[in-house]
Amino acid sequence: MSSRSSPRPRGRFALMAAWSVLLAALFATAAPARADTSPTATPRTARVTIPPGVTAGIAVYDRQTGVFTEQSNIHMQFRSASVVKLLIALDHLWDHGPGYGLPSDDRARLDSMLRSSDDSAADYYWSQDGGSAIIDRMIPRLGLTDTADPPPDYPGYWGYTALSAADTVRIYRWILESAPTALRDIIMGDLRASTRCGIDGFDQRFGIPASFQQPWAVKQGWSGFGESGDCAGTTASAAAGRTAAAPDAGVDLTRPALHTTGTVGAGDRSIVAVFTLHPQDTSFGAAYSALDTLVRSLxxxxxxxxxxxxxxxxxxxxxxxxxxxxxxxxxxxxxAGVEALIGCQKQGEEVTIGQYTNDWWAYLPLYGGYITNIYISYPDNKLPDVPVC
Incomplete structure (x- = not known):
């Protein structure tokens, strides 16, 4: 019986070595094009890490200074996946002022859609409120320039709505800077209460929440990874907005998509919108890790x-x-196969899996618990750069 953790690859080190040779080029400063979201942008002096094979649209807007600190493919259209639920919620609440009160069952449905990315709730509103007419109403209301309806052949697929990083910044700026207080409090309150697991079992703690300490508020999106994830304590629901494959119709509808959007810092200082497409057959865990690597470099x-x-x-x-x-x-x-942030490690119950045995456990602060070090991609039982709890 070996005392080594496992014959697994040297995860972090091999992964970082592979990615480091393919760092993205310096992001350009903002051109005075259509980006009325911000008058200027700060120049970049450091490189942003875009993993090989990943296509990304990136915008980081500093509300305190009024400039973009990051821009790349800012107007590129991506299928929105669940990020479009922001527009669905705003449209549903639009005429409910001044208090924006909803019947209790409707409010619970809206909260579930925004906090836990409930697809059945989005299906309900999409059907009840007019389908693509929701997008047609919200485009002029918020001054969106890159947003478009789902393709005509897919009218029920709200997740095929086209969005860009630039328009996503506009959406958040409208919520934070122009929306009535009661409406803003509903939307941002739900995004601050984002649950770890989506209703369909996918883990929502990628990108912004994985990279930064609170305060943050997020609306995440994913598409093309199957109908249910590994997150414990969830029940999969219909995934009409996410998982169906379709021919390319201008906006890529086939490559796996993973998006992280929201605000970061006290007073919602920065708005972050990162849309990504990954090579075909990329696992959710691999896309999750790639997106985290990108966001940590911003x-x-x-x-x-x-x-x-x-x-x-x-x-x-x-x-x-x-x-x-x-x-x-x-x-x-x-x-499966995700990179994990480890805060500390300590000895506990001895665990044997196959021919390998280990009594060290790693504490994962993002998850608030421990995993046996057997499942960590490192050849020794104890990790070299992690303190003892």
Whole structure:
């Protein structure tokens, strides 16, 4: 029986070595084009890490200075996936002022759609409120220039609505700077209460929440990874807005998509919109890790980066537990093959999986619990740069 963790790859180190040779070019400063979201932009002096094979549209807007600190493919259209739920919610609330009160069942549905990315709630509003007419109303209301309806052959697929990073910044700026207070409080309150797991079982803690300490508020989006994820304690729902494949119709509808959008910092200082497409057959965990790598490299004013060490993991349905024993409560499960932030490690129950045994456990601050070090992509039982809890 070996005391080594496993014959797995040297996750973080191999991954970083591969990505480091393909760093993205310097982002250009803002051109005076259509970006009426901001009058100017700050020049970049550092490189942003866009992993190989990833197509990204990126915008980071500093509301305190009124400039973009990051811009790349800012007007490129992506299928929105669940980010369009912002527009669906705004349209539904539009005529409910001044208090924007909703019947209790409707308010619960809206909260579930924004906090837990509930597709059945989005289906309900899309059907009730006119489908693509929702998008047609919201474009002039918010001054959107890159947003477009789903393709005519896919009228029920709200997730095929086209959005850009620039328009997403406009949406958040309208909510924060122009919306009535009651409406803003509903939307931003839900985004600050984003749940770890979506209703369909996908983990929502990628991108912004994985990279920065609170305060943050997020609306995430994913498409093309199947109908349900590994997150514990969830029940999969219909995924009409996300997973159906379709021929390319201008906006890419086939490559796996993973988006992180929202605000970061005290007073919602920075608005962040990152839309990404990944190579075909990319797993959710691999896309999750690639997006995290990208977001951690961004210049986001007001943000506080999370501290700890990032390591690759291996295995499917890896359980995150409340303590360092296999009998302790299961809090959630990791996306298969995802990179995980490790805050500290300590010895606990000895665990044997196959021919490998390890009594060290890693604490994952993003998940609030522990996994056995066996599932960490490092050849020794104890991690070298992680303190003891």
């Amino acid at each position: 210049n986001v004013p007001g943000s506080v980066p999370r501290s700890g060490s990032w390591y690759g993991t291996w295995g499917s349905h890896v359980q995150v537990r409340a303590d360092t024993t296999t009998s302790s409560q299961v809090l959630t499960r990791l996306p």
